[in-house]
Amino acid sequence: MCELLGMSANVPTDIRFSFAGLMRRGGQTGPHRDGWGVAFYEDKGCRTFQDTHPSSDSEIARMIRGYPIKSRIVIAHIRRANRGRVMLENTHPFVRELWGRNWAFAHNGQLRGIKKWRLKFHQPVGTTDSEHAFCWILDQLRGRWLKQPSAAALDAAIAECVRKLAALGVFNMLMSDSRALYVHRATNLVALTRRAPFGAATLIDEDLTADFARETNHTDVVTIIATRPLTRNEPWAELPKHELAVFRNGRLGASGAVVRAKSRSKPKLKRAA
Amino acid sequence: MCELLGMSANVPTDIRFSFAGLMRRGGQTGPHRDGWGVAFYEDKGCRTFQDTHPSSDSEIARMIRGYPIKSRIVIAHIRRANRGRVMLENTHPFVRELWGRNWAFAHNGQLRGIKKWRLKFHQPVGTTDSEHAFCWILDQLRGRWLKQPSAAALDAAIAECVRKLAALGVFNMLMSDSRALYVHRATNLVALTRRAPFGAATLIDEDLTADFARETNHTDVVTIIATRPLTRNEPWAELPKHELAVFRNGRLGASGAVVRAKSRSKPKLKRAA
Numbered sequence: 001m002c003e004l005l006g007m008s009a010n011v012p013t014d015i016r017f018s019f020a021g022l023m024r025r026g027g028q029t030g031p032h033r034d035g036w037g038v039a040f041y042e043d044k045g046c047r048t049f050q051d052t053h054p055s056s057d058s059e060i061a062r063m064i065r066g067y068p069i070k071s072r073i074v075i076a077h078i079r080r081a082n083r084g085r086v087m088l089e090n091t092h093p094f095v096r097e098l099w100g101r102n103w104a105f106a107h108n109g110q111l112r113g114i115k116k117w118r119l120k121f122h123q124p125v126g127t128t129d130s131e132h133a134f135c136w137i138l139d140q141l142r143g144r145w146l147k148q149p150s151a152a153a154l155d156a157a158i159a160e161c162v163r164k165l166a167a168l169g170v171f172n173m174l175m176s177d178s179r180a181l182y183v184h185r186a187t188n189l190v191a192l193t194r195r196a197p198f199g200a201a202t203l204i205d206e207d208l209t210a211d212f213a214r215e216t217n218h219t220d221v222v223t224i225i226a227t228r229p230l231t232r233n234e235p236w237a238e239l240p241k242h243e244l245a246v247f248r249n250g251r252l253g254a255s256g257a258v259v260r261a262k263s264r265s266k267p268k269l270k271r272a273a
Numbered sequence: 274m275c276e277l278l279g280m281s282a283n284v285p286t287d288i289r290f291s292f293a294g295l296m297r298r299g300g301q302t303g304p305h306r307d308g309w310g311v312a313f314y315e316d317k318g319c320r321t322f323q324d325t326h327p328s329s330d331s332e333i334a335r336m337i338r339g340y341p342i343k344s345r346i347v348i349a350h351i352r353r354a355n356r357g358r359v360m361l362e363n364t365h366p367f368v369r370e371l372w373g374r375n376w377a378f379a380h381n382g383q384l385r386g387i388k389k390w391r392l393k394f395h396q397p398v399g400t401t402d403s404e405h406a407f408c409w410i411l412d413q414l415r416g417r418w419l420k421q422p423s424a425a426a427l428d429a430a431i432a433e434c435v436r437k438l439a440a441l442g443v444f445n446m447l448m449s450d451s452r453a454l455y456v457h458r459a460t461n462l463v464a465l466t467r468r469a470p471f472g473a474a475t476l477i478d479e480d481l482t483a484d485f486a487r488e489t490n491h492t493d494v495v496t497i498i499a500t501r502p503l504t505r506n507e508p509w510a511e512l513p514k515h516e517l518a519v520f521r522n523g524r525l526g527a528s529g530a531v532v533r534a535k536s537r538s539k540p541k542l543k544r545a546a
Contacts, residue, residue, distance in 0.1 A: 044398050045361025050320060063336040087376075088318025097369060100396035102362075121394065123373035125317050 002092070002108040003032055004189065005076040006174040006225035006246035008181040012042070012070035013222050017203070020065055021230040022076055024205035026055030032078035034086045036061065039093040039104040041178050046102035050091040072249075073181050075174045077106035087124035087187025093174075094134050096122055098141060099148040101177050105134035108227065109186055129211040137175070151180070151248075158182055159244040160193045166242060174225065181247040183225055183239060191238040193223045193250065201231040221250035225233040275365070275381040276305055277462065278349040279447040279498035281454040281520035283317070285343035286495050290476070290483040295349060297478040299328025305351035307359045309334065312366040312377040313344040314451050324365040333380035345522075346454050348447045366447075367396055367407050371414060372421040374450050376488040378407040381500065382443025382459055385475035410434045410448070424453070424521075431455055432517040437513060447498065454520040456498055458512040465509045466496045466523065474504040494523035509518055540543035 005022045007015050019038070027033040037050035047069065049060045055078050077092035092106040107130035114129050116135070121142050122135035140161050141154070148154070158175075162184045165171050173184040182191065196219070198212035201244065216222075225247075229236035239245055246253055278295045280288050292311070300306040310323035310330065320342065324331045330353050350365035365379040378520075380403035387402050387409070394415050395408035413434050414427070421427070431448075431453035435457045438444050446457040457463065469492070471485035498520075512518055519526055 045364070047323060047361060048321065050318075059336065059340045063332065067332045068302045088315045088320060091318070095368075097395065097398060100398055102398055125370060125375055220322075238370055252353065 002079045003227040004108050004174050006181055008250050009072050009222040010249035011220050012072055014068045014070050015074045018230050021203040021205045023055040023061045024110050026078040028056035029205040032080045034079040034081040035091045036078040037091045037093050038076040040069050041073040044178050052086050073176045075104050075106050090128045094131045103177050104193040105175045108172040111168040127235040133165050149167050155246050162244050183245040185241055188227050189239045190229055191225050191239050192234050192236045195221045201234050204232055223247055223250045275352045276500040277381050277447050279454055280347040281523050282345050282495040283522035284493050287341045287343050287349045291497050291503050294476040294478045296328040296334045299351040301329035302478040305353045307352045308364045309351040310364045310366050311349040313342050314346040317451050324358050333536050346449045348379050363401045367404045371411050376450050378448045381445040384441040391545050403503040406438050428519050441465055456518040458514055461500050464498050464507040464512050465504055465507050468494045474507050476486045477505055496520055496523045
């Protein structure tokens with residue numbers, strides 16, 4: 001299995017603190033030694049870093065830890081290979097263009113039989129189940145709309161795709177089109193929203209504390225999604241299972257998005273045990 | 274205008290020496306202050322780094338200079354903006370997937386009226402002429418073949434696309450599909466092939482010398498393409514103007530590729546003045 005880290009924020013935000021915690025799990029405090037990757041959105045631009053080295057021992061990860069890239073949406077992934085060899089083209093997040101926007105995708109889990117699902121417009125470069133699933137989602141969207149539809153229509157279509165994919169196995173997913181962060185929990189995904197009044201937080205995986213009160217404005221809203229809580233002293237909440245959660249500007253379903261394939265109710269975050 | 278750097282090699286090769294020379298031209302020994310980017314192929318995988326900061330003052334460029342990424346194909350670009358604002362999504366190289374391969378593209382020049390050319394499958398994310406031209410090339414190829422054609426057919430089709438684009442203005446181009454490096458010179462592009470017996474070379478833009486005899490095997494063939502020569506004491510040759518040059522494994526037209534749109538003769542490198 002792998003671990004995921006995502007961020008949705010209403011202002012460009014430096015994710016280095018959370019990233020530091022995740023990177024330790026890539027071979028040091030966790031077993032995810034088979035590469036890692038991260039996509040940072042800067043407006044419509046998308047900057048990705050990927051490495052087949054363990055993140056705890058990666059030059060590129062060290063550089064990112066020292067470099068304050070500010071982003072409103074981030075998707076990161078550390079990999080423990082189950083399908084697909086340890087190669088650059090099998091490293092998440094995967095990125096594709098659709099409707100003039102950069103889409104990024106990271107996945108934790110297995111999807112039995114996905115490779116039999118036919119693809120038309122987008123083809124995988126590598127050999128993972130995950131990239132095939134991502135190409136299939138984009139194919140469904142492109143086949144349905146030549147241009148970008150409304151946010152509500154798009155959210156509903158993605159929820160429908162995700163429901164079909166989740167039936168194949170374990171589908172913990174982070175995906176973005178540079179505007180929304182789409183999140184699906186099958187097994188483990190927790191969320192934490194930081195907003196005023198901001199306090200301090202200490203990482204679980206490293207002796208590192210951040211005082212967010214010093215680095216933020218009172219209007220900032222920043223939601224972090226992770227496979228397991230990254231900090232000791234904050235109220236991480238489990239995301240609802242088997243539903244698509246859509247974050248915009250740090251908020252869950254802020255656009256009134258349909259987040260279930262078959263209903264219009266918004267999921268509620270449950271406090272993590 | 275901008276400057277380009279490309280590499281085609283028959284073994285994974287560390288391009289840091291040439292990269293160091295180019296990066297100095299991004300704001301220090303040259304005026305190209307509006308961002309830079311580089312794509313490194315590792316088999317089918319493609320790793321890109323991009324930055325809107327001048328390359329001579331970029332943390333990411335410094336990290337790459339210290340990190341021996343070995344690649345058989347590299348495409349790099351430093352930008353002086355003429356069309357399109359200085360933003361991440363306007364930073365070359367642009368990357369797209371076609372037929373399950375990563376395509377990367379960088380361009381120096383202007384193409385008048387290109388934005389009126391209609392696109393179907395691939396859409397630009399940013400606002401540059403260059404990305405539009407890249408999307409148009411990929412559209413032509415995808416519209417013609419659902420799956421990857423033979424190398425000869427592909428080379429001929431790309432030569433035809435490039436000929437049409439070059440009629441719009443200045444089209445110095447580097448492009449790759451992870452197997453070949455496609456090069457088109459409109460104004461300035463020079464090439465240098467390093468092979469046994471290897472010697473030493475000194476950069477023009479920095480007091481840095483490399484002794485390739487110590488770092489290579491006698492079977493290595495490495496061709497470097499650049500807007501202007503990067504080293505003082507090597508025989509850089511001008512590429513033929515207005516023809517598509519196709520490099521595979523460090524060699525020009527090694528597959529017997531068609532490199533002109535309308536003829537089958539191979540271009541010859543002319544010694545630079």
